[in-house]
Amino acid sequence: MAQFDGSKLESVEPTRSRPAANAVATILVAVASSLFLLFMLGPIVGLVSAGGARGISSLATDHELRSALLLTAGTATVATLLGIVGATPLAYLLARRSFRGRAVVSALMDLPLVIPHPVAGIALLLVLGRGSPVGGALYSAGLRVASSPTGIVCAMLFVSAPLYVSAAREAFARVDARYESVARTLGDDAWRAFRRVTLPLSSRGLTAAAVVMWARAVSEFGAIVILTYNPKVVSVLSYDRFTSYGLSEALPVAAVLVLFALIPLAALRALRSGEPLRR
Amino acid sequence: MISLQRVSARAGGFTLSDVSFDVPDGGYGVVIGPAGSGKTTLLETIAGVIRPTSGRILLGGRDVTIAPPEARRLGIVYQHAYLFPHLDVRANIAYGAADDESAADMSDRFGVTAMADRAVEALSGGERQLVAMARALARRPGVLLLDEPFSALDPRTRATARRIVRALHQERRFTVLQVTHDFAEAGLLGDVAIMLDRGRVVQQGEPAEVFRKPASPYIADFLGAENVFAGTAHEIRAETSDLVGGADRDVTQHAIAFTTGALTFYALGDAVDGTTHAVIRAEEISISAEPSTSSVQNQFRGHIVEIVSAGALSRVTIDASGTPIVAAITARSVRELRLAPGMEVVAGFKATAVHLC
Numbered sequence: 127m128a129q130f131d132g133s134k135l136e137s138v139e140p141t142r143s144r145p146a147a148n149a150v151a152t153i154l155v156a157v158a159s160s161l162f163l164l165f166m167l168g169p170i171v172g173l174v175s176a177g178g179a180r181g182i183s184s185l186a187t188d189h190e191l192r193s194a195l196l197l198t199a200g201t202a203t204v205a206t207l208l209g210i211v212g213a214t215p216l217a218y219l220l221a222r223r224s225f226r227g228r229a230v231v232s233a234l235m236d237l238p239l240v241i242p243h244p245v246a247g248i249a250l251l252l253v254l255g256r257g258s259p260v261g262g263a264l265y266s267a268g269l270r271v272a273s274s275p276t277g278i279v280c281a282m283l284f285v286s287a288p289l290y291v292s293a294a295r296e297a298f299a300r301v302d303a304r305y306e307s308v309a310r311t312l313g314d315d316a317w318r319a320f321r322r323v324t325l326p327l328s329s330r331g332l333t334a335a336a337v338v339m340w341a342r343a344v345s346e347f348g349a350i351v352i353l354t355y356n357p358k359v360v361s362v363l364s365y366d367r368f369t370s371y372g373l374s375e376a377l378p379v380a381a382v383l384v385l386f387a388l389i390p391l392a393a394l395r396a397l398r399s400g401e402p403l404r405r
Numbered sequence: 406m407i408s409l410q411r412v413s414a415r416a417g418g419f420t421l422s423d424v425s426f427d428v429p430d431g432g433y434g435v436v437i438g439p440a441g442s443g444k445t446t447l448l449e450t451i452a453g454v455i456r457p458t459s460g461r462i463l464l465g466g467r468d469v470t471i472a473p474p475e476a477r478r479l480g481i482v483y484q485h486a487y488l489f490p491h492l493d494v495r496a497n498i499a500y501g502a503a504d505d506e507s508a509a510d511m512s513d514r515f516g517v518t519a520m521a522d523r524a525v526e527a528l529s530g531g532e533r534q535l536v537a538m539a540r541a542l543a544r545r546p547g548v549l550l551l552d553e554p555f556s557a558l559d560p561r562t563r564a565t566a567r568r569i570v571r572a573l574h575q576e577r578r579f580t581v582l583q584v585t586h587d588f589a590e591a592g593l594l595g596d597v598a599i600m601l602d603r604g605r606v607v608q609q610g611e612p613a614e615v616f617r618k619p620a621s622p623y624i625a626d627f628l629g630a631e632n633v634f635a636g637t638a639h640e641i642r643a644e645t646s647d648l649v650g651g652a653d654r655d656v657t658q659h660a661i662a663f664t665t666g667a668l669t670f671y672a673l674g675d676a677v678d679g680t681t682h683a684v685i686r687a688e689e690i691s692i693s694a695e696p697s698t699s700s701v702q703n704q705f706r707g708h709i710v711e712i713v714s715a716g717a718l719s720r721v722t723i724d725a726s727g728t729p730i731v732a733a734i735t736a737r738s739v740r741e742l743r744l745a746p747g748m749e750v751v752a753g754f755k756a757t758a759v760h761l762c
Contacts, residue, residue: 304487307454310474311481312501312544322500326491 177377202343205282217294243348277354282343290339297331341390412460431578435595479548480541486533495521502543511539531562631731636665667726672759689758690732
């Protein structure tokens, strides 16, 4: 009888200790996650609660902030459109074709993501500034790059397009190439098969890629400030107000930028919530 | 007509080397081979999805080696239907259709008209495959490439799909090349069988011929021949016309003794050199209680090791002096002869049933 009880205890023990271990693990995970979230969200929430209301109300009176916002939205949109036109074919090639030098091209596309952004700005200034052959030629043709909205677009494009390429490549790679093969045998040439099959099947991923690029462009500061200090985008304006007038004047501008950044974030969430679960 | 002339291609980990074969106009070719033998690569090379590295591809007499897929007038159906998920059933079938009438006709023929407005995600695997076939044929292709299109179907849908494809093929005389790993299917459908292994054609011919006379022990084994024996062959004497009938000197056959283990078979063949294996289909082997006086040259006494029944047919394994011989006989014969494991019987087969390779 005693032996029977002993064996019963043995078989029960591990199952009894497992919930306890699970509970400890759950608590540890919860604490770590909460601390991390607090660190990430604390400054943002603090910023919005301290300057949000003032920022929004100053939109009506602060002419410079309003035009900075419009300039930011406009240049980010132009940069994103240029990125879509220029980088979509490259993303498709990287996803679909194997060619000599593909790995090198992929690595080069990631380079702007790892170099400090002021360095990117310096590199751009070197190529596009008035003193350079390219910048000089553009200037004499009537196109001023540095210290103009064009410079802002160039800086935004340079630092944010790699994000688009990488996300768009992923979106294309998720569409099985055999859909295209079938469309080709059904009479489509390469472009038509892309337009009728690949594009609709990757459209959600491509839109998300464009939103990410736009959001990154809106938040860019380092490269823009080197290439084009004036006219000022919102990030440069917040920095300018901080250095010229201190924290209290920079707060409303910074808070408006945060609220502005919520737009693409919400768009991304909406896009992802419609996405079917991956099998 | 599908004609491949020394075609080589490479795609991913798969390669085709020097592949040549012809499927006549309106013919039904079947490509058989194990997984990884390059069957899908072969179809995609013919479709123009993969560019060959060398060789020529002719479709209907036209050289299409470098033509894009859309210029080849062919349809392809993969094992997984690859229906366009953003389009409904109707739009899928209409995608490349020659005209509306053709799309409607194929929907009817494959029995998918009732589901025309449904999203493809809502279809079962079998329904998807039927829609994929309707979509490929609505274009009225001259060549239809089928990549194991029936393998994922339940037996009933499979039979239906096969019947429809066969009827359409006979009616319209397009040329078909179908990949399968199921030799019964090849025998049922094909005029030409092409056996592929590691990217090379190892044998081609009429399915019945390939089935009866596999070119190598490997093919015999792959095709499901139960009795494949390794051994040595010796020519007994040259016998002309009287054995095979007719006076044609070309049909000279040699009587051959093939020794495997403790057994020696009598066989007929046209060459001895290089012969290392004998193949006998289980269906060609009979079982009797006692040796019979008949034309059956090969008779071996042994003990029944195992009887496996599958429907009306039973496979009886006999141990003849240490060599296992498998005979396929009817369940009724098993009953009438009262066969049981351990029982001593005689396995017999004619010399013509032995295929040497």
